[in-house]
Amino acid sequence: MQKKIIELLTKTDGYVSGSEISEQLGVSRQAVWKAINNLKEQGYKFDSVTNRGYRLVAYPPHLNEPAIEKYLKTSVIGKNLIVLDEVGSTNDYLKKLGADGCENGTVAVAREQTQGKGRLGRVWKAKKDDSITFSFLLRPKIAPSEVSSITPLAGLAVCKAIREFTGLDCRIKWPNDIIIGKKKLVGILTEMSAEFDAVEYVITGIGINADTQDFPDDIKEKATSIYLATGGHFDKNKFFACVLNHIEEEFIKNDLKLSPVALKEYTSLCATVGRDITFTKNGKSVTAKAVGVNPDGELIAELPDKTTKLINSGEVTV
Ligand code: BTN
Numbered sequence: 001m002q003k004k005i006i007e008l009l010t011k012t013d014g015y016v017s018g019s020e021i022s023e024q025l026g027v028s029r030q031a032v033w034k035a036i037n038n039l040k041e042q043g044y045k046f047d048s049v050t051n052r053g054y055r056l057v058a059y060p061p062h063l064n065e066p067a068i069e070k071y072l073k074t075s076v077i078g079k080n081l082i083v084l085d086e087v088g089s090t091n092d093y094l095k096k097l098g099a100d101g102c103e104n105g106t107v108a109v110a111r112e113q114t115q116g117k118g119r120l121g122r123v124w125k126a127k128k129d130d131s132i133t134f135s136f137l138l139r140p141k142i143a144p145s146e147v148s149s150i151t152p153l154a155g156l157a158v159c160k161a162i163r164e165f166t167g168l169d170c171r172i173k174w175p176n177d178i179i180i181g182k183k184k185l186v187g188i189l190t191e192m193s194a195e196f197d198a199v200e201y202v203i204t205g206i207g208i209n210a211d212t213q214d215f216p217d218d219i220k221e222k223a224t225s226i227y228l229a230t231g232g233h234f235d236k237n238k239f240f241a242c243v244l245n246h247i248e249e250e251f252i253k254n255d256l257k258l259s260p261v262a263l264k265e266y267t268s269l270c271a272t273v274g275r276d277i278t279f280t281k282n283g284k285s286v287t288a289k290a291v292g293v294n295p296d297g298e299l300i301a302e303l304p305d306k307t308t309k310l311i312n313s314g315e316v317t318v
Pocket residue numbers: 088089090091092113115116117118119120122124133134135177186187188189204205206207208
């Protein structure tokens with residue numbers, strides 16, 4: 001009922017009386033009053049005038065569906081949008097929905113993750129409302145081998161959204177971190193369910209350090225947030241809608257591939273290309289120069305003997 005009251009007040013410019021709300025929703029005036037009080041406790045702000053009713057003045061600052069939907073321009077990504085107060089991992093949550101047949105483009109975003117997963121078995125930790133942790137599910141008609149372009153395309157979209165929304169000079173650290181200077185701002189983890197040569201669904205999970213004001217000692221030197229980099233709070237709902245708008249735009253424009261245009265943009269925003277890198281080969285540390293990224297999202301490394309090697313996963317140090 002609370003969601004319906006917000007929807008009703010969002011689409012109405014002026015005031016809506018308590019009796020109109022109770023009539024439209026088929027509930028008692030008392031129930032409407034209780035729901036409004038509950039919404040106030042969650043951070044919604046109403047102007048209430050005797051004999052006129054209620055007017056919605058502000059959404060809460062934390063992630064919430066109506067405030068995100070207000071700015072969402074997509075036709076697929078986030079059409080089915082789920083905002084969770086708390087979840088183990090948004091990737092795992094969507095895996096269950098994916099197996100139950102949820103629609104292409106479903107997005108789950110959590111105010112708090114208790115078991116956030118990172119790449120290479122790491123964890124993604126964040127305090128409630130500090131980071132924007134979300135996953136989206138796609139059902140692309142592609143072979144499992146073609147899934148490799150999804151993460152770089154998502155990285156490109158998020159990097160462009162952050163640059164547009166905040167003006168920050170963030171860059172992509174191959175394969176899928178977004179950094180400012182040397183500090184990590186965003187991490188991406190893509191997982192898929194596939195049978196034989198067909199993909200059933202792909203889940204891309206993204207964690208953006210948004211409002212974090214201080215990081216635990218062990219990652220203080222390695223991580224930053226939009227708050228720390230810009231020096232202030234920002235409208236998280238508007239920003240998140242901007243991120244989803246960019247993801248859809250990038251995916252549609254490039255037909256889910258690292259097209260020549262996408263690859264050019266990715267490369268120009270990639271902090272790794274053009275730098276000396278170190279990676280592990282057969283248990284040994286190798287130093288090379290990153291000279292580009294190919295359409296499969298692999299990093300092209302030039303070894304000291306001028307031969308090239310393609311790196312497709314693992315840890316690369318710049
Ligand atoms: C990494 O940098 O190692 C990847 C981090 C990915 C974290 C995100 S947060 C939302 C989604 N749900 C998860 O459990 N992990 C991803």
